[in-house]
Amino acid sequence: MEWFFNFPDMSRSDLREFKKTVDFAFTDFSRSYGAEIEGFFEPLLMFLVWFEKFFINTPWPLIIFGILVLAWIGSRSIPVVIGTFLSFMLIGYFGMWEDTMSTLAIILVATFLCISIGIPMGIAMARSNKVQAVIVPVLDVMQTIPSFVYLIPVVMLLGIGKVPGLIAVCIYAIPPIVRLTNLGIRLVDKDILEAADSFGANYWQKLFGVQMPLALPTIFAGVNQTIMMALAMVVIASMIGVKGLGLPVLRAISNQYLALGLMNGLAIVVLAIIFDRVTQKFGLRMQKYRNDSKD
């Protein structure tokens, strides 16, 4: 009856062997292919460095002006623009300008990557139930696995630096855009698709002329979520060498600097709020045809 009270697990030596095998296999893999993989990401790294330098080296009034123009184009709302202006002035005044620019750079690149990979994935999922059945569990894993767990192999492969940080951010932030693109396209009214079919529209005409435009508000909710999640990853990414607002927060945690942690944490919050308001207002404007219906 011993098996009843103690779980019949594998022996300790077997388990040790098992773990060793996995570890060695991956170490061997990263030893033999690490250089190639790093080489593959080299252009991305160069772009990241250049992009970050661009943000930091451009004089701050120009950056603020550019951001305000983008905020206006996105939101068409005076309060949002004023709020953005005040937030960036405060961030600069409290000495967090450079870190904020670094964070902004990596968030923008991460969002761009997520969108350019995530939307085609979502489209593929919407087109085929089989593809959906494969991708959904992968997304589930990506969203639930503790981020530290996938930091390990990423760091083993690519070491510490911007690129592994960016990859970690993307793994965490990409699921919403994929899911919501898929959902948005699948939710398009069957009657409307039938109408497009009856007039002889082909697959691409349906996709770009009917499905994507009608799914756009949903897709945009996905972009919004992706940006929010990317921002949430900033602190964790700073553990593997990403510069920016996350680094001071990390320092504050280990040294119990309350003010430093609070300030940089709030700066992240402010960035998140600005991104959120601007993208949400933009998303709302895209579905204007729904809002002023007659009855």
Add this chain to the structure above:
Amino acid sequence: MSENDILIQVNQLYKIFGDNTNEALEFVKNGMGKDELLEKCNCVLGLNKINLDINKAKIQVVMGLSGSGKSTLIRHLNRLIEPTSGEIIVNNQDILSLSQKELIQFRQNNMSMVFQKFALFPHKTVLQNVGYGLAVQNIPEKEWNEKAKKWINRVGLDGYETYFPGQLSGGMQQRVGLARALATDAEILLMDEAFSALDPLIRSEMQNILLDLQNELHKTIIFITHDLDEALKIGDRIAILRDGSMIQDSNPQEIIMQPADDYVSDFIKDINRARVIQAKSIMTHTKVKSSGATVKEDMVLEDILQIMSDAPSKPVTIENSKGKVTGKIEMDNLIQGMKRPKSQGTNITG
């Protein structure tokens, strides 16, 4: 155009929804009914051995209650639904043999469709909606804009070009739907309960618009409806479906005078016969002029009654559109015509 110019032929068409349709098809061909099939194969019988010839430049109405297969049938004509077995010939071309590419071509050029729930593109303006069928053919924007404007004008929506469908009333939306279908100049127009979602006054207005357009354009129209009054008003021929089977296909007067079975009798029970039945359906054939007034063949009983009430004993002379005497009507004919007929075929109970 002669009466017998057939444009669309539907031959031995079966549609079974579900898995294992081949086995189910055998059962159906051996006479299994809808309920039994559902029980035995877990398949739904959509269409059961449909044969239908549709004349060129006429309005063919397909009528039936919901679930009778009428919407399924119309979607076979442009292959929005694939048949289980059978043949559909349009313009001497077997459309079931078309490849995906040819099918898209065929839909662009030969058929367009109007939907019950309008199915307009909510993110496109009225102009873009009407021009959609042309835009997917990669016709230059300027050209389709012009054509679309012409059709918007034709359905009476001038000035609404830049509106979105959501800003229009139901009746106006369906005008957009009609204009969108007409804009491609397709010869065949499929109308799936196109006016059923509209309120009665608007519906009648839309029927008149359609008939006006038809007088001018001579399209081949397949019109689905569950409303007998509508069918009688616009149909050149009426086909009646029940549980996926064709019960009767004849001209409107025959449907009223000689219903094929109890189901059809039931259908026509509530109509105002005096307002629908025409002189030619009840007259006694003769070439001799009678003593009373002279009226046209297609005058309805109600109007003849008005004339006869002045002189009940004098039979009315009936003449055809060329002014030739073809028959006479006496009071007795009127009374017989008003009476609801017994069905012609075997009675179906239940």
